[in-house]
Amino acid sequence: MLLVSHYVARSKIHGLGVFTRVPIRAGATVWRHDPMFDVDIPAATLAQFPEDLAQTVRHHAEYLPHLGIFRLGNDGDMFMNHSDDPSLIDRGEEMIAARDLAAGSELTCDYAQVCVLGYENAVLPPLEAAA
Template sequence: MFLVKHYVTRSKIHGLGVFTQVPIRAGDTVWRYDPMFDVDIPVAALQKFPEDLAQTVLHHAEYIPHLGIFRLGNDGDMFMNHSKDPSLIDRGEEMIAARDMAVGTELTCDYGQVHVLGFENALQPLLEAAA
C-alpha cells in the first residue's frame, strides 16, 4: 500500500504509470505491505482464474517465490513500471525512495528484484510445478 499520495496516468515507460503527488526524500518509506489492503493469491489459485484475470495478476502483481504467492496491490502499486534506475528500492515488505523526488516523478521499481512474471514469460513452468 502506498504511504504517499499518488496518481495514475500515462507513462513514458509503458502504458500507465504511478506518480507521486508530493515531494519525497531519499530513504523515505513509500510503500509497505499491508495484509488488510494488499491481496495475496496462491500460485495454484491462478489455474482457476479466467485467462484475462490471470493475465492481470501476471502483469500487475509481484511473484514471491518463497511464499508461492502473487501479491497484488489495490492502489496505484499495480501500475508501477520497471526501470533499470528505479526511483524505489525493494526491501521486501517495504519500498524506500532511492533519491529525492519532486511532485510528478514516476514511481518505478526494478523487475529484477520485484518479480512481475508477465514480463518474464515464466508462468507455464510455475503452474506445472504447482499442480
C-alpha cells in the first residue's frame, strides 16, 4: 500500500505510471505491504482466471516465488514502472525513497528486485517453480 498521496497519469517510461503528489525525503518509507489492503493471489489459481485477467496479474503484480503468490496492490502501486535508476529501493515488505523526490516525480522500482513476470526484459524463475 502506498503511504504517500499519489496519482496515476501517463508515463514517459511506459503507458501509465504512479506519481507522488508531495515531496518525499530520501529514506522515507513510501510503500509497505499491508495484508488487509494488498491482495495475495496463489500462483496455482492463475490458470483459473480468464486470460485477460491472468495477464493483468502477470503485468501488474509482484511475483514472490518463495511464497508461490502474486501480490497485487489495490492502489496506484499496480502502475509502478521499471527503471534502471529507480526512485524507490525495495526492502522486501517495504520500499523507501532512493533520493529526495519532488512532487510530481514518478515512483519507479527495479524489476530485477521486484519480480514482475510480465516485464519483457526480465530474467525470472519459471512460474511452475511455485507450484
